[in-house]
Each structure stands twice: as structure tokens, then as C-alpha cells.
Amino acid sequence: MSSAGSRDIVLGRIRRALADVPRTERPQDVPVERTYLRTHGERSERQTADLLAENLADYRAVVHRCPSGELPVRVASLLAARGSATVVVAPGVPQEWLSEAAGVARIPDSAGQTAHELDSVDSVVTGCAVAIAETGTIVLDASPDQGRRRITLVPDHHICVVRLADQVVDSVPQALERLDPARPLTWISGPSATSDIELDRVEGVHGPRTLEVVLVEG
Amino acid sequence: MSGTYRGAPAFPKAAEASTRDRQLRGNLRHATHTIRAKRARAVAELGDWAQLRAAGAAIKDHTLRHLDHYLEQLEAAVTAAGGQVHWAVDADEANRIVAELVKATGETEVVKVKSMATQEIGLNEALAEQGIRAYETDLAELIVQLGDDRPSHILVPAIHRNRSEIRDIFRSTMGKWGRPAPDDLTDSPAELAEAARLHLREKFLGAKVAVSGANFMVAETGTLVVVESEGNGRMCLTLPETLISVVGIEKVVPTWQDLEVFLQLLPRSSTAERMNPYTSTWTGTTDGDGPQTFHLILLDNGRTDTLADTVGRQALRCIRCSACLNVCPVYERAGGHAYGSPYPGPIGAILTPQLRGTASEVDASLPYASTLCGACYEVCPVAIDIPEVLVHLRERVAEGGPATRHGTKVTIKPARGHAAERAAMRAARWAFEHPRALRAGERLASGTRSVHPARLRLPGPARAWSDTRDLPSAPPEPFRDWWQRTRGARGGDGGRATQ
Numbered sequence: 171m172s173s174a175g176s177r178d179i180v181l182g183r184i185r186r187a188l189a190d191v192p193r194t195e196r197p198q199d200v201p202v203e204r205t206y207l208r209t210h211g212e213r214s215e216r217q218t219a220d221l222l223a224e225n226l227a228d229y230r231a232v233v234h235r236c237p238s239g240e241l242p243v244r245v246a247s248l249l250a251a252r253g254s255a256t257v258v259v260a261p262g263v264p265q266e267w268l269s270e271a272a273g274v275a276r277i278p279d280s281a282g283q284t285a286h287e288l289d290s291v292d293s294v295v296t297g298c299a300v301a302i303a304e305t306g307t308i309v310l311d312a313s314p315d316q317g318r319r320r321i322t323l324v325p326d327h328h329i330c331v332v333r334l335a336d337q338v339v340d341s342v343p344q345a346l347e348r349l350d351p352a353r354p355l356t357w358i359s360g361p362s363a364t365s366d367i368e369l370d371r372v373e374g375v376h377g378p379r380t381l382e383v384v385l386v387e388g
Numbered sequence: 389m390s391g392t393y394r395g396a397p398a399f400p401k402a403a404e405a406s407t408r409d410r411q412l413r414g415n416l417r418h419a420t421h422t423i424r425a426k427r428a429r430a431v432a433e434l435g436d437w438a439q440l441r442a443a444g445a446a447i448k449d450h451t452l453r454h455l456d457h458y459l460e461q462l463e464a465a466v467t468a469a470g471g472q473v474h475w476a477v478d479a480d481e482a483n484r485i486v487a488e489l490v491k492a493t494g495e496t497e498v499v500k501v502k503s504m505a506t507q508e509i510g511l512n513e514a515l516a517e518q519g520i521r522a523y524e525t526d527l528a529e530l531i532v533q534l535g536d537d538r539p540s541h542i543l544v545p546a547i548h549r550n551r552s553e554i555r556d557i558f559r560s561t562m563g564k565w566g567r568p569a570p571d572d573l574t575d576s577p578a579e580l581a582e583a584a585r586l587h588l589r590e591k592f593l594g595a596k597v598a599v600s601g602a603n604f605m606v607a608e609t610g611t612l613v614v615v616e617s618e619g620n621g622r623m624c625l626t627l628p629e630t631l632i633s634v635v636g637i638e639k640v641v642p643t644w645q646d647l648e649v650f651l652q653l654l655p656r657s658s659t660a661e662r663m664n665p666y667t668s669t670w671t672g673t674t675d676g677d678g679p680q681t682f683h684l685i686l687l688d689n690g691r692t693d694t695l696a697d698t699v700g701r702q703a704l705r706c707i708r709c710s711a712c713l714n715v716c717p718v719y720e721r722a723g724g725h726a727y728g729s730p731y732p733g734p735i736g737a738i739l740t741p742q743l744r745g746t747a748s749e750v751d752a753s754l755p756y757a758s759t760l761c762g763a764c765y766e767v768c769p770v771a772i773d774i775p776e777v778l779v780h781l782r783e784r785v786a787e788g789g790p791a792t793r794h795g796t797k798v799t800i801k802p803a804r805g806h807a808a809e810r811a812a813m814r815a816a817r818w819a820f821e822h823p824r825a826l827r828a829g830e831r832l833a834s835g836t837r838s839v840h841p842a843r844l845r846l847p848g849p850a851r852a853w854s855d856t857r858d859l860p861s862a863p864p865e866p867f868r869d870w871w872q873r874t875r876g877a878r879g880g881d882g883g884r885a886t887q
Binding site: 176177179180181182183184185186187188189190191195196197200202203204205206207210225229281284285286289302304305306307312318319320323324342343346347351352353354355356357358359360361362363364365366367368369370371372373374375376377378 | 415418419420422423433434435436439440442443446447450453454455456457458459460469474475476477481525526527528531543544546547550551554577578580581582584585588589592593594606609611617618619620622623625626627637642644645647648649651652659661662663664665666667668669670671674676677678686688692693695696698701792795
């Protein structure tokens, strides 16, 4: 819709503006020094898991830990405690995760579902792509066990399951190495919040106001 | 009040009024001091902050040196991923493209993610002229829009409002835009956030078109990144069918790996968090998930003119964190509106006169809206030497000289208002070039020191300046005489003798 002319004008202006850059210089001729750290400290697997739990909780996520065998019971109890009657489930979430939540109606994540319909669902249960201990962040990449982005956005209660054995990294640089930029990513650090009133943080605006993270051991 | 900044008064005139507003000063002092201490703690957690800061500056400088290359790479990657790329030379062209794209969908309403670029180009007003209503969804932008107000801070545009003012705005105007605020709304921040949630939810769930900016664009992958807190960004980026992103050309970074630097620098510098609640990244479109139509508008609007200035171009490193605003003694007292632009504070004082030029009264006054204390440079996560650029721009205003406007090299004429300053500088230069005259003057000053007044009232326009400054006390003996008397015997090269 913009004329090809504008593209040429902008690129031409840039080239004239950079008259001080030698014509023969290529982008790869100007290396960037990366002397910063890949992680901030050496940690055992256990210490990394503890730091993740601590930082998630610091930003008001509710953190639970359980052995993998107890996950179905734990998910069922969280849904029951919340009083959830309906839960939207991504297509790739293992059947057994919800095997103990007999009384909760499962809503499949389907393309035809409107945002209004999703708004009436009580909870959502997903896995994750990676979790970052140093920042208390979980990252979703819309894989089958996480579903489309909207299902973790509209319902007010999100239960996210993190496998400690292979899904936790220490730092932001390590997380980016693992993630595929072609997929739509959502980085989540605690429930929705704002600092817009007097620069003071308040939890609970548009995203899920309750974020529960279940760290699964073994 | 809202929208346009045309005809804004010069900074000193605007600040003269705003510094007398006790409510405003109280609100700003409270908010900026709250965030300052928190930011310092968040930054101290990372032992390699200095290295991250250096890398952030280096990546931005690297990108700017080859900006044409990276924009072409970005365009190809976005297009390959299913997006459509448009180029806008200026604000009018960007606004026209957005309006045409919205009209093509048949919609007359859009939801907006907070975006500095769309503030800069006055998009909401331009869309309104075309019969399209834009709903701001960031809480602070909502407060500004409902209050028919202007933003006064990059991160928290309603920072000049305290909680009870916000409650009053919500109660009186929310109903005109959609779902009204509850009758028993109090001024507790949690209740105010809840009122905004309910008011905006109906807009999100029905929205067909969204407009956003972006914090970063990755050239190699064609990925856009939006960093936010509330989830309004996710709503706009996920639920509508069409997404239009208006992004300044300087927001591009070369590689996916580069995000590892900026996703550490930005949240800690802006909201003083280890990580902001939500970050969304998207690459073109994804089948069945999120908007199926994606347009990216690459905006120049003065950025290439800024790039042409080898001193001033470092302002294009800015990642809009607003840490410089929060530490600035001038911003804290004058408030954001005095800067006459959506970019207030120290970064605004160097960015606005470069993006818009220094022809208007307010733009020519902005490089002077600083004490040059350097606190802004200290906290800048991409090490922009703001005082250096301020002095550079002051020189351009006072002395005139070469600059680039709308892609064309021009010669700026010296500003009229600085005649006294130039005369003083000429006099100083003459004195330093005539040592005998300088010595005579120094001896005269020392000889008459007993009768010097504490203040010397100057006539005319210099009076306001001289009224607030003590006259420096002259020494009993000029330094050069003292040197001659105590060290002169060693042959005039006394510097070496003291080594």
C-alpha cells in the first residue's frame, strides 16, 4: 500500500546518512563483544529448581512441587480448590494429567471457539516449552501441549506444568538458545500486573489473575 | 489538550507553570523515587550489568552502521513468514497507510497496544478524522485517553495523575467510551485495575483489528517482540484477525541471540523487574493461532536525519525504558508535558529536536532543559551519552551549522535568542587571545575585590540569570601572578618541576 518510492527514499536516506561508514565495510566486519555472563552463578539442578520456585513466587505465581506420579491428583485438587467447573485443555496435554479431575468438564481447544466462549471457561491446563530460574519465567511456544496463545490468556486461572528434569534453564541466554523463533512465543513471569498507578506494582489486569505453576520432579 | 503538540510553548515557559503545580510535583516525586530505588536493586542483582550495557550499545551501534542491510533482511524475513511490509517516510504517510488498511477490513474500531511510535505520529487523531475509533488498552494510556490528556512519561504516560485523580476520571468518563466504572469505585489501585479490566474486556473479545508498536524486530528471523505487563498486549496481538504494527526503523536488531541482551536490560531498567509479566514474540502469521493478516509499517519520520548526525545518532540506540526520566531532577520538577512531545525527559530533550528539527520555539529550547548533571547517562542501559548530545545540540541552536532535514543537507541559522551568549563567548575568546588584556582584567578584579557586591545585577534579559547567582569571589592575587612570583624563577616551565 505504500509506494515503492517510499522504500527507496528511506533506504537512500540511510545510505547518505552513513557516509562516514567505509563503503567496503560489511556488517560482519564490526563484531560485537559479548563479555557478559551466560548464567549468573553455578547451581546444581536442585538449586536451579529452588531459584525458579523462589522467583516465581516473588512475582505472585502460586508454586507447587510434586513427584510425577502425583501430578493427576495435584491438578485435580487445584481445580477443585478453585471451584472450576470447566477447563480448557490443549490437544497435546497427556490424558493422565486430568485423569483424577472427574467432575470438571473438559473443553477442547478448537479453531471455531470464539473469544467470548473462552471467556466463560474457568481454567486452563498446559505444559510449557522452557522455564527460566533466574527471572522466574515460563515460556510457552504453542506446541500441542500448550495450545493456541488465546487459551492461556482469556481464562482467569492458568495451571502450568513444568518438568524439572528437562525443561528448566538458569538464564535468559540459555532459554533463547532452546526456543524456535518461528513459533509464536509467550513469556510469562507471574500473573498479569501493572505499575501504571504511581509506579507501584499491582497484580491482576487482563491476563489470568491466578497463575499456578506445578514443578514436577522425576 | 490531547493529541497534537503543534504550537507548544518553549520549555522554560511551560516549566514555569508546571513547577508551580504542587500536586504534579508531589505525584512525580513520589512515583520517580519509588522506581529509582527498585531499579537500583534490580540492576545490582546482575554482576555483569556493565558488560550487558556495553553489549547493548555495541549491538545497536553495529545495527545502525548497516541499517539499510538489516532492514532489507528484516523485510525479506517478515514477508517470507506471511507478513506484509510497508515503508513510511513520515507521520502522514504512516497514518494514511494504517487508515487504508483498517478501511480495507471494513471495521471502524481498532484496539491499540501502547506504542510510542503511534503517539509520535498522532495516529489516533488521524484515524478519528477518517471515522475510525482507536481504543487505548494500556492502563495508563486509557487514563490519558479518558481524561482527554497528554502522556507525560514514556513507560507510565499517566504518571502525573495520582490514584484519586484516576478514580475521578474513571467515574466521570468510562461510561462515554463503553462499560462504566462501578458506582462505589474507590481509589485503591487494585480496584482501579479491576475497573479497567472490566471496561476493556468487551473491547478485546470483539476486536477485529489491532494496532501495535514493537520493542524489537529481529532481522534474521523476521520476529517482532512486544514487552508488556498487563496482558492488554497479548489480547491485541492474539485475538483480532488483523494486526498492524507501526515500528521505527531503529528498532531492528540483527539476530535472535541479540535478544538475550535486551531482554535482560529492558525490564530491569524500566519497571525494575527481573522480567516483565508478559513478552510476546511473533514471526509473520501462524495458521489457526493469532491474527491471520499481519502488516508491518517501517517508520522513518526523522530517524534518518538523526542517523546523519554522527554525534546525535546515538539517540537511536534508545530502547524506551524511561530510566533517564526517573532520575532526572529537571523532569521530576517540570513534568513531562513541558517537553512538548511524547518523548519527555532527558532522552526527549535529545530525540525530539533531532526527529523534528530545531526550527520551532519548543524544539530549540529542549537541549537546554537539563542541568547536564549526567545522571541520565549513568542509568542508560545502552549508554547513550545524553549530556554530550545536549551540548552538541545547544551548539547547533546557538551557532547554527550543517544538519539534515527530510533527507536533505541544510545549514541551520543561529537562533536569534542567543545573541548575548554568543557575544559573551566572543568576548571571552578575544580576552584569551590577548594575554596582556587578560592580565590587566584579572589584576583589576583582584584589586577591587573589597568593593565587589555579592550579586551583580545585569540589565535587560540577563537580569533573571544574574538575580539567581552569586558573583564569584575574585582571589586576592591572580593565579598567573602567583605562579610567576612563586615558580617563575625556575624558567617558566613550572609544570615539569612539580612532576
